[in-house]
Amino acid sequence: MRATLAIVRKDLRIEWRTRETATTLAVLGVLLVTVLAFAHDPDPDAAPLLVPAVLWSAMVFTGLLGVERGFLLEREQDCLAGLRGAPIDPTALYAAKLTVNVLLLGATHAVVVPLTGLFLHVDLWPVLPSLAVVLLLGTVGFAAVATLFAFVTVRLRTRQVMLPLLVLPLLIPLLIAAVKATEAVLGRGLGGAPDALGVLVSFDVIFVTAGALLFPAIVKD
């Protein structure tokens, strides 16, 4: 645990110093919301229906581009060897990168959500707590899968294409549930979508656990 916190702090410090990833992701999120909103050009009545799709498309898009950063930075100066040579549990590395990715995506949400509300004529403020819960659950599930495979794809030649290819099919159930839950939040409230919530929570539990258990097996050499 101490190792996880140390790595998270280290990553955040590097991010703070360079500010690369958070800014690029936020800008990308803004661009995507703009494109989606304007391309659809919906009537003010129909617009709120688009909110779930826009929010989650933005997360997937920015997430796929952002999760590799955590492992890319370990490739410089062979820092991964430094981490693997330390007497720490390999799971700590996974947990740390997962945490940082969730935080970065959270920062992106903080920019995307207000903008979506603005363009699609929806007042998201009253439902913010429930929306935040759904965003958190969906983001954790996404990061659990994407972080693990980012470790893989960072080391492959065909990198850019591979990550979406490997990760998107697995994430379809999560995204369906996230969209359903978001719809519920905007409509009758979170209680109206117990199944979707169930999928989100169980997906998170299953894949964070599986990721933590299986990560040491792939970080071996």
Add this chain to the structure above:
Amino acid sequence: MPPLVSVALDARGIARDFGGRPVLRGVDLSLGGGETVVLLGPNGAGKSTLLRILALLLSPRDGVVVIQGLDGRAARAEALRHVGYLGHESACYPDLTPRENLEFYAELYGVDDPVRIDELLEWTGLAEAVRRPLRTCSRGMVQRVGLARVLLHRPSVVLLDEPFTGLDPAASEALDERLRALRAAGCAVLAAVHDVPRAAALATRVLILHAGRIAWTSPASVPDAAALAEVYRATAVGRG
């Protein structure tokens, strides 16, 4: 071979393939405290691979590595506490300062002593560079931070892969001095080195790696540079 004070690292039967070809075919070696063993060998002989296996960063196809009596496979995390490895790159983050890098690794290794970091920064001559990110430092300074990182947890076995490459004469002298200090402190040092005269000057024992095996071990006293160059030529370059 002089009688060893204690066997810090013992490796038997190390074999490893790379891309389907065998690179190491059964390497045996041991390191004792206070020794400075130099590993010579042509490019592609497998020196880096061997060092990484000894540092427990790669698993050999066959063979066992035992560090301070701890099995490298069964007790890996424990064994890692006794090893420090410096490869071609420093394993230090370019966007952090030397001090921040050392503080990070101190947390990973559970080194609680705050004075230790100051000590190491002094010892490696980095005291004045502490405030600048590593990206802005010279190669010599980066390498010194790497060495400081390696020594942070006071390992009894230090493995260095071509530590003198890219260093100017002053920096090489300084590194030489530090390696002698390590020897005096009882550390077991294994360094892969390119340069034969430097090997002769530095080593208490020389090994030549060729065709995946230790092809030659120096006798009780290491020969001088000229003789060593001759042996090296005969062993590693003449064949194949």
Add this chain to the structure above:
Amino acid sequence: MELWLGAIGCAGLVGALYVALLVAPAAVGESVAQRILYLHAPSAFAAYGCIFVVAIASAVYLWKRSEAADRVAVAAAEVGVLMCTLVLVTGSIWGRARWGAWWTPDPRLTLTLILWAIYLSYVLLRAFGGDDEEIAPYAAVLGIFGVLAIPAIRVSARLMKGMHPSVLAPREGGSGLADPSMKLAFWGGTVAMVLVAVTLVLLRTRLERAERETNALRRLADAAEGVGG
């Protein structure tokens, strides 16, 4: 051995299809096209079987680093994708015949589609990811994750069904199999298809082994050439 299994499997399939097409009575209220169920459902059994084999073989590989387990995983993934394709195509044809739609939001079909995508990405990872030895652990994790996703996929697929409540998919081979000859066609076909799948996996495993040995020999030959020349 594969030859026998394959022969029995194929004969079984032919037999089952004969019964399915000519002997079994038509299901109540269904057209001739309903008979495609006798190909559709067995393929589904075979597909899911293959997918579980991938997951188990992957787990064995990660645990024991057994190369044989890895080869089985590769083979089962490819055959699984093949079987899934069969399920999707027959399901689509059936949907078109019955409701005029090439795609129906049947939860089981959705599950098969997503699994098809997951294991197709497994096959692509192995094809383009690089050295077998290097990517085997990564592919193994993917193989296991695919199976872990199944509960989530099943529930969320049902969530989607909410969009088209009027389209109700028939229960596969459920209470519709009144006549014993229908049962024979159904279960006989299932056994036969599974045998065919097993045969294909065994053959593909053997092929994979031969491929890897050839590659290893080729690399040794290249290396020897390099040293001598």
